[in-house]
Amino acid sequence: MSSSAxxxxxxxxxxxxxxxxxxxxxxxxxxxxxxFCTYAFLYHQKEMLCDRVRMDAYYNAxxxxxxxxxxxxxxxxxxxxxxxxxxxxxxGARKVYAVEATKMSEHARALVKANNLQGVVEVxxxxxxxxxxxxxxxxxxxxxxxxxxxxxSMFDSVICARDRxxxxxxxxxxxxxxMWLAPIRSGLGDQxxxxxxxxxDDWFYFLxxxxxxxxxxxxxxTKPFSEEQKKYYLQTSLWNNxxxxxxxGSAAMIKEIDCSTATVxxxxxxxxxxxxxxTTEETRLCGFAGWFDVHFRGSKENPAQHEIxxxxxxxxxxxxxxxxxxxxxxxxxHVSEGDNLAINFSMTRSKENHRLMEVExxxxxxxxxGRLLPPFRKKFYIE
Amino acid sequence: MSSSAxxxxxxxxxxxxxxxxxxxxxxxxxxxxxxFCTYAFLYHQKEMLCDRVRMDAYYNAxxxxxxxxxxxxxxxxxxxxxxxxxxxxxxGARKVYAVEATKMSEHARALVKANNLQGVVEVxxxxxxxxxxxxxxxxxxxxxxxxxxxxxSMFDSVICARDRxxxxxxxxxxxxxxMWLAPIRSGLGDQxxxxxxxxxDDWFYFLxxxxxxxxxxxxxxTKPFSEEQKKYYLQTSLWNNxxxxxxxGSAAMIKEIDCSTATVxxxxxxxxxxxxxxTTEETRLCGFAGWFDVHFRGSKENPAQHEIxxxxxxxxxxxxxxxxxxxxxxxxxHVSEGDNLAINFSMTRSKENHRLMEVExxxxxxxxxGRLLPPFRKKFYIE
Numbered sequence: 031m032s033s034s035a036x037x038x039x040x041x042x043x044x045x046x047x048x049x050x051x052x053x054x055x056x057x058x059x060x061x062x063x064x065x066f067c068t069y070a071f072l073y074h075q076k077e078m079l080c081d082r083v084r085m086d087a088y089y090n091a092x093x094x095x096x097x098x099x100x101x102x103x104x105x106x107x108x109x110x111x112x113x114x115x116x117x118x119x120x121x122g123a124r125k126v127y128a129v130e131a132t133k134m135s136e137h138a139r140a141l142v143k144a145n146n147l148q149g150v151v152e153v154x155x156x157x158x159x160x161x162x163x164x165x166x167x168x169x170x171x172x173x174x175x176x177x178x179x180x181x182x183s184m185f186d187s188v189i190c191a192r193d194r195x196x197x198x199x200x201x202x203x204x205x206x207x208x209m210w211l212a213p214i215r216s217g218l219g220d221q222x223x224x225x226x227x228x229x230x231d232d233w234f235y236f237l238x239x240x241x242x243x244x245x246x247x248x249x250x251x252t253k254p255f256s257e258e259q260k261k262y263y264l265q266t267s268l269w270n271n272x273x274x275x276x277x278x279g280s281a282a283m284i285k286e287i288d289c290s291t292a293t294v295x296x297x298x299x300x301x302x303x304x305x306x307x308x309t310t311e312e313t314r315l316c317g318f319a320g321w322f323d324v325h326f327r328g329s330k331e332n333p334a335q336h337e338i339x340x341x342x343x344x345x346x347x348x349x350x351x352x353x354x355x356x357x358x359x360x361x362x363x364h365v366s367e368g369d370n371l372a373i374n375f376s377m378t379r380s381k382e383n384h385r386l387m388e389v390e391x392x393x394x395x396x397x398x399x400g401r402l403l404p405p406f407r408k409k410f411y412i413e
Numbered sequence: 414m415s416s417s418a419x420x421x422x423x424x425x426x427x428x429x430x431x432x433x434x435x436x437x438x439x440x441x442x443x444x445x446x447x448x449f450c451t452y453a454f455l456y457h458q459k460e461m462l463c464d465r466v467r468m469d470a471y472y473n474a475x476x477x478x479x480x481x482x483x484x485x486x487x488x489x490x491x492x493x494x495x496x497x498x499x500x501x502x503x504x505g506a507r508k509v510y511a512v513e514a515t516k517m518s519e520h521a522r523a524l525v526k527a528n529n530l531q532g533v534v535e536v537x538x539x540x541x542x543x544x545x546x547x548x549x550x551x552x553x554x555x556x557x558x559x560x561x562x563x564x565x566s567m568f569d570s571v572i573c574a575r576d577r578x579x580x581x582x583x584x585x586x587x588x589x590x591x592m593w594l595a596p597i598r599s600g601l602g603d604q605x606x607x608x609x610x611x612x613x614d615d616w617f618y619f620l621x622x623x624x625x626x627x628x629x630x631x632x633x634x635t636k637p638f639s640e641e642q643k644k645y646y647l648q649t650s651l652w653n654n655x656x657x658x659x660x661x662g663s664a665a666m667i668k669e670i671d672c673s674t675a676t677v678x679x680x681x682x683x684x685x686x687x688x689x690x691x692t693t694e695e696t697r698l699c700g701f702a703g704w705f706d707v708h709f710r711g712s713k714e715n716p717a718q719h720e721i722x723x724x725x726x727x728x729x730x731x732x733x734x735x736x737x738x739x740x741x742x743x744x745x746x747h748v749s750e751g752d753n754l755a756i757n758f759s760m761t762r763s764k765e766n767h768r769l770m771e772v773e774x775x776x777x778x779x780x781x782x783g784r785l786l787p788p789f790r791k792k793f794y795i796e
Contacts, residue, residue: 057440057442057443059440059442059443060440060442060443060445060446062443063443063446063447064446071641072634072637072638072641073612073638073641073642073645076616076619076638079619079623079631080619080622085626085627089626089627111631111634113627113629116629117627117628117629120628120629137634137637140633140634140637141629141631141633141634143633144630144632144633145629145630229456233459236459236462236463239463240462243468243472244468244472244496244500245500245503246496246499246500246503246524246528247527247528248462248494248524249527250523250524250526250527251455251494251520251523251524254455254520254523255455255456255459258454258455258456259456262456
């Protein structure tokens with residue numbers, strides 16, 4: 031049952047990718063039911079196509095660096111509606127392979143034709159791990175980023191594509207990616223705590239009713255129910271587009287990825303120790319926000335003429351469909367300007383679903399006086 | 414990969430069940446990801462346990478028919494939290510086998526122990542198709558009903574359990590089930606049409622933007638997008654708890670199932686021709702509502718002392734977590750008292766997911782004058 035390791039594929043990185051998938055026991059059908067199916071809806075594609083920050087970044091990356099595309103061969107990993115493949119074709123690519131795992135491939139093919147690129151863009155339905163191309167390519171372009179960069183674990187497929195199909199001097203679009211974490215204030219924590227407490231009040235009412243009317247004592251389930259609800263309301267990270275004034279300290283970089291060289295091993299287990307300085311007077315540390323940015327810089331041998339950045343950081347002017355992932359503390363902690371947070375961060379894949387993540391975050395707060403607040407350690411789920 | 418057909422099982426009915434599953438190409442892992450996983454959450458169990466109509470019916474069925482349980486062997490198919498198995502034990506069963514496919518089995522085991530029935534109720538984690546019991550049983554009890562009775566296709570598993578494990582003179586709890594359909598009025602139709610039209614307005618704005626700013630003509634996707642949205646907003650049946658005054662005509666029975674004899678073939682394809690008389694003056698036929706009831710009558714050899722009914726029909730006093738399934742017409746049709754609807758109904762399983770349903774409904778309306786309104790034929794999805 032454990033698969034995607036069907037093709038005999040060379041390359042150290044790819045072997046790692048396949049071993050990782052095999053180790054995680056990924057069943058293709060299950061993965062499709064849990065994950066790929068979403069991307070088969072045009073409604074979902076439209077949401078991504080309406081994200082102006084995302085669209086502008088890729089559009090500018092392609093059209094301000096036409097020399098990377100003009101007369102070249104390009105591979106688009108997970109083409110969806112085909113937009114990136116079409117842009118690559120419009121920028122003058124000789125040939126674009128647009129690979130898509132879902133039935134969205136049929137719509138992509140229609141779109142390619144409607145935009146008169148059927149001679150250039152070839153849409154291939156299949157997993158990138160399974161398909162074969164007739165040649166190596168100059169550029170791999172892909173919009174593979176999930177919430178907080180790595181959710182969905184789609185970068186594994188981009189790594190696999192790179193190791194199999196990118197020429198040694200080829201370019202990755204994007205070429206670099208970074209993950210960030212910053213302390214925040216937010217009213218969401220109180221709201222979620224209220225939801226949790228409300229759910230537990232309901233539970234105790236339910237216990238009484240079930241005992242009184244139906245003669246069954248359900249109190250043995252109080253602990254597991256409370257744990258399930260805590261996980262849901264208090265430990266699951268939230269999607270949010272924060273206002274920059276909700277950031278109460280400096281953002282710390284968790285991870286930098288060079289897309290030309292990163293291996294699956296590099297992203298399986300993301301660990302970082304970093305510090306953040308509180309920059310706001312007398313406030314509450316309600317949690318942390320995580321986001322990412324990616325850069326389009328071309329390759330060492332063939333750098334971009336115009337470097338483009340796509341950032342999902344909190345912004346007054348823009349928001350993205352990725353938003354930020356918010357990890358809430360219960361209760362919040364009083365902090366003030368000059369307090370220093372020493373943070374240990376780790377993110378691993380969920381054992382049940384390799385496309386979801388588990389985060390551990392521990393933190394020690396040192397006040398300017400040198401006084402230490404009690405350290406804390408929290409576990410979160412990115413679902 | 415296509416399975417659940419692993420055990421060598423005798424019995425015509427069971428073979429049919431297995432063939433049906435195999436024909437549908439059901440992958441166990443996928444089925445778990447799509448279906449069973451929900452039942453592993455206590456929150457979801459609690460929703461079912463808080464449904465007083467459901468709870469009262471099963472409670473009364475067991476405790477008003479103790480002779481069926483006292484000193485007997487019982488099998489609970491899909492025990493969930495274990496409530497039915499515990500009641501069977503409390504009603505004096507000698508032995509109860511409580512089978513559950515998900516990890517909820519562990520909570521059921523804890524609950525059995527907390528209610529001092531560990532000597533009587535044995536919780537078995539596994540699919541009913543896979544597990545083996547040391548003996549045949551006197552009673553099979555199960556709460557297998559999905560929306561509009563057959564959604565989830567769980568009755569297949571009950572049939573399999575019956576054919577393998579029920580003694581020839583044993584009783585099914587419930588023993589009978591019926592599906593109903595009635596004409597309704599509802600404001601939901603206008604609401605959904607507004608939603609659909611709003612979504613299409615958004616789409617045309619999106620087309621303009623994408624052409625103007627990103628140089629790609631997406632109009633080739635208008636037709637498939639509109640079809641996707643029509644399916645979602647207009648053709649997918651809705652969960653609703655209707656008020657009885659929303660029924661504008663007589664309810665017609667679609668199907669009656671004798672749980673002691675029904676085969677999977679009997680429920681694979683539900684077809685009925687029936688009529689309904691409009692009983693309300695000058696109103697609009699906005700669609701149809703489907704619901705079910707089940708009865709607990711014991712067996713021919715061993716009838717119930719007190720017959721119990723569980724109905725999910727629209728009611729002023731009660732609502733259930735099943736509600737009714739509403740199939741909306743766009744546009745609605747003017748009808749009046751005395752109009753006669755001749756309805757052809759068919760319901761089959763979705764090819765993509767055998768636990769979801771597709772409905773075809775055609776209807777001819779004859780006014781008391783003998784005049785016929787233009788007939789219509791609609792397709793719906795129960796998702």
